[in-house]
Amino acid sequence: MPVITAFCSSGTGKTTLLTHLAYYAATNNISTALIELDNRNSLKRCCGLPNSEFTTSNIFDSAFKGNYDFLPLWESHLKGKAEVCQTNRESLLETEKLLATKPLGILKLKKVLKKYKLPHQLILLDAPGQEGVMSESALLASDYVILSIEATPKAMMDAVRFVQILFNYEEEYDVAIPEILGIVVGRYNHESSKARDIMEQLPDIAEEIGTILFSPIRHSNEFLNCYDLGIPLHLYRSGHNAIHDFDIDGNVFKDMSDKKLRSLDRKFYGSLPAIAKTIVQIVKHG
Amino acid sequence: MGRKKVDYLESFSNVTSLKKSKELETARARIEELEKIRQQLEEQLKNSVTESFFEVHDVSLDKIEVNPNQPRKSFFDVVEMRNLLLTQGQRQPIILVNIPGHDKYMIFDGERRYRASIMLELKTIKAFFIPYNPDTFDLDVLITALNRKEINALDEAESLIKIIQRSLTLKPLEIANKLSAFISFLRRQKKLEYLSGLATDFEKREFYSQNIGFRNEEESRICLDIIDLGRSPISVSSNNFPLLKLTExxxxxxxxxxxxxxxxxxxxxxxxxxxxxxxxxxxxxxxxxxxxxxxxxxxxxxxxxxxxxxxxxxxxxxxxxxxxPSNQTFSYLDRINIDKLSDQERMDLLSKLENLVSILKN
Incomplete structure (x- = not known):
């Protein structure tokens, strides 16, 4: 039961990434739980969820005894293989305040997930981009973290900051930190020279922080459209090539001409591992 | 004019350098740990060679050391062994032990064959290994030598003394005298047969040791140590211990x-x-x-x-x-058929002979 969280600054496509990972995992017969830790409750919108009694705050409640009550995700398609636990803005804000006053409050989620094990094979934690109790809770409760970035200078500096925070945890508090599963670039726009510069440097950066670079997820307006409709791209435009950015290695670069690829090495970038495929392999084969 | 490229890698390197120095430290510690494990494995491997009993190895002569506590001190007959090795080859492997901490294998049994091989300037010798037990090694070597009867009576006497001295702080001659005094005492008490009984009848050992009448702990220790090594105290007292008094x-x-x-x-x-x-x-x-x-x-x-x-x-x-020059040959003594004597006759003969002995001694 690997627990995975995506991390970095907001607006890098974390929620899109995690909901699509959940969809892909579920269609690959992996029971998946998606837990929202962001008080903005963006899951409600992008997953088209009804209101629910049980929200993330209940998990943090001292009365909680493992009676999880999640909502099925895209039930008509996933047949209950994926479930979500959404947040309620007000109650989660309360929870955050409470946790912040408690020493080791950020370890509460880790403890609860360990004590009351979820039956799912894969657990995805959708944490907020900025630093705070919930993102730290998510980090400490996870086995793996995906470094989800955007190929922009601002997002890159946020990523540096994030890696620093992560290593500091280990260094200063001697707590177990999750393994960085890999770097994935979301909303990748190959037309942007800045983005290409960054893409060029990322293999070295990944090596520097001891991880790998995943195949990027392209920028596409269709992601915004389907977000709005509360469904994954698979259900909105099943023939869209962006779907396979999740499951085919180096998909973004596959059909680019050498001229378009510019300085990027076709062989290397064309074989960058696809993130969803990799995670399914981890769950199935360890 | 080219675009200005930002080096993001450098920013990441600054963050990771701290972690890396820590990792380096951990790696060093890990290497030391692994080195220790490697040494242990090597030791085990070395030991596992010794565990393969009865498997004969060709062991290099310069990997072998002699046992400094070898009870057998005479090797004047190495020449004979050399000739045997020359004509027959090495028929029997020597026995080695692998003592932890020693560079070389120590000879448990076969020093004469080892010396002869060196004399012949051979490179290796056939050997097999037995496990090393520090507590019993010396004793095991002695028992092996005693059983092979290749040890002379003097070396045997000194080895027995050494074993007895493990529990008694007595000088060699004191031990010899105490044994001989005890035997004389038993003889006077007509209980000498108890001592031979103790040495030979293992099942009645309890009975004999309780009834023999040891006068002190030293007497019982000396006798029991000798018996435990498969020797008779009476024989040791008359054949071995007197040799301790020999001039150098x-x-x-x-x-x-x-x-x-x-x-x-x-x-x-x-x-x-x-x-x-x-x-x-x-x-x-x-x-x-x-x-x-x-x-x-x-x-x-x-x-x-x-x-x-x-x-x-x-x-x-x-x-x-x-x-x-005497004409008496005492050949009639040869004609006494001891097997046919009754117990009473034997006792009579024994006391007569003892009388004679004491007269002769004086």
């Missing part, structure tokens, strides 16, 4: 030249300390006489009987007495 030159004679124990005991009478010759000869003179006689006996390979005759003649010469 005679001990060398036994060890280096294979001088017979009996002859050595007779030669020991030619001494400034002996009862007979006290005050009649100086130690340097007696040493010279002993050595002359010893070389004559060894060179001419004299029998015990002729050697003793020669020695007695020499003693008489020193004393200025001519020995009278």
């Amino acid at each position: 030159d005679l001990k060398i004679g036994i060890r280096e030249y294979g001088l017979n124990d009996n002859i050595a005991m007779s030669l020991n009478l030619i001494s400034s300390n002996s009862k007979k010759l006290q005050g009649k000869i100086s130690e340097s003179d007696s040493l010279k006489i002993r050595q002359d006689l010893m070389s004559e006996i060894i060179e001419q390979k004299l029998s015990i009987r002729s050697a003793k005759k020669l020695i007695n003649q020499r003693i008489s010469k020193i004393l200025g007495v001519e020995t009278q």
Whole structure:
């Protein structure tokens, strides 16, 4: 039961990434739980969820005894293989305040997930981009973290900051930190020279922080459209090539001409591992 | 004009450098750990060779060390072994142990074959290994040597003393005297058979040891140690321990030249300390006489009987007495068929002989 969280600054496509990972995992017969830790409750919108009694705050409640009550995700398609636990803005804000006053409050989620094990094979934690109790809770409760970035200078500096925070945890508090599963670039726009510069440097950066670079997820307006409709791209435009950015290695670069690829090495970038495929392999084969 | 490229890698490197120095430290510690494990494995591997019992290995001679506590001190017959090795080859593997912390394998059994191989300038020797037990090693070596009967009576005496000294802080001659005194005591008490019973009848051991009447812990310790090594205290007292009193030159004679124990005991009478010759000869003179006689006996390979005759003649010469050739041969003693004697007859014979012995001694 690997627990995975995506991390970095907001607006890098974390929620899109995690909901699509959940969809892909579920269609690959992996029971998946998606837990929202962001008080903005963006899951409600992008997953088209009804209101629910049980929200993330209940998990943090001292009365909680493992009676999880999640909502099925895209039930008509996933047949209950994926479930979500959404947040309620007000109650989660309360929870955050409470946790912040408690020493080791950020370890509460880790403890609860360990004590009351979820039956799912894969657990995805959708944490907020900025630093705070919930993102730290998510980090400490996870086995793996995906470094989800955007190929922009601002997002890159946020990523540096994030890696620093992560290593500091280990260094200063001697707590177990999750393994960085890999770097994935979301909303990748190959037309942007800045983005290409960054893409060029990322293999070295990944090596520097001891991880790998995943195949990027392209920028596409269709992601915004389907977000709005509360469904994954698979259900909105099943023939869209962006779907396979999740499951085919180096998909973004596959059909680019050498001229378009510019300085990027076709062989290397064309074989960058696809993130969803990799995670399914981890769950199935360890 | 080219675009300005931002080096993001450098920013990441600054963050990771701290972690890396820590990792380096951990890696170093890990390497040390692994090195320790490697050494342990090597040791185990070395040991696992020794565990493969009965598997004969060709072991390089310079990987072998002799046992400094080897009870057998005579190796005058190495030449014979060399000849045997030359004509027959090595028929029997030697036995080695692998002592932890030692660079070389120590010989448990087979020092003579090892020495002969060195003499022949061989490179390897056939050997097999047995496990090393520090608590019993010396004893095991001794028992093996005793059982092979390749150890001379003098070395045997000294080894027995060494074993007894593990539990008693007595000098060798004190031990010999205590044993001999105890045996005399048993003889007077007519209980000598209890001691032979103790040595031979393992099942009734309890009975004998309770009824024999040890007068102190030392007597029981000495007797039981000797018995535990498969020897008879009576035989040790009369055959082995007296050799402890030999002069050094005679001990060398036994060890280096294979001088017979009996002859050595007779030669020991030619001494400034002996009862007979006290005050009649100086130690340097007696040493010279002993050595002359010893070389004559060894060179001419004299029998015990002729050697003793020669020695007695020499003693008489020193004393200025001519020995009278006797006609008595006591051959009738040979005709006594001990097997056919009743217990009572045996006891009678024993007491008569004891009387004779005490008269002779005086």
